Ligand SMILES: O=C(O)CCC(=O)C(=O)O
């Protein structure tokens with residue numbers, strides 16, 4: 001099965017060894033690819049206190065389907081600047097590291113892997129999941145142009161029982177239901193047999209190809225807050 005081949009000649013300096021350690025098949029599709037040692041130690045050491053201490057989070061809940069906290073932005077648009085508690089040199093450097101996910105180098109690597117030109121559809125967004133938070137299965141595929149979700153994980157010292165595993169699977173059924181807080185029907189996705197659970201690995205990314213046929217979830221977090229950064233990519237040609 002095809003693995004991403006990163007071009008290290010032109011990589012940004014903060015990018016690490018980028019070792020592909022697993023390619024998870026779902027039927028004849030790629031369900032997920034894990035790339036470890038994504039950033040170098042210095043970049044990881046900048047990002048960790050930035051996500052833990054400099055950012056401000058707000059609840060992002062969809063009924064009982066999604067219970068997470070998302071980094072607050074200064075306005076209502078998805079790419080408005082993040083709210084920061086302090087504006088130090090370190091915070092600026094951490095923001096530069098965060099923007100690796102929006103860099104032309106990284107988007108080109110992903111496009112070469114999927115064999116189609118990509119653009120960023122949702123900018124890098126930090127999430128914090130506290131004990132008890134979870135995300136039910138969903139496809140992140142509101143329209144066909146959505147191609148890839150990339151989640152960077154910053155959970156140190158994960159142990160079995162800590163929860164927060166990412167689950168990827170094939171979609172068996174999608175059901176719509178009405179919720180009093182939402183003017184549109186919400187959906188629930190049921191995964192088929194053969195879904196795979198992937199534990200959080202510090203300083204790794206999970207590349208999740210998006211389609212109507214595959215969905216992913218995050219199991220309830222059990223021990224300590226789980227920090228991650230998610231970026232969504234899609235076709236460059238459709239608008
Ligand atoms: O954190 C993860 O593993 C996935 C998060 C996710 O599915 C999402 O933010 O849409």
Ligand SMILES: [Fe+2]
Pocket residue numbers: 138139140149216
């Ligand atoms: Fe998702």
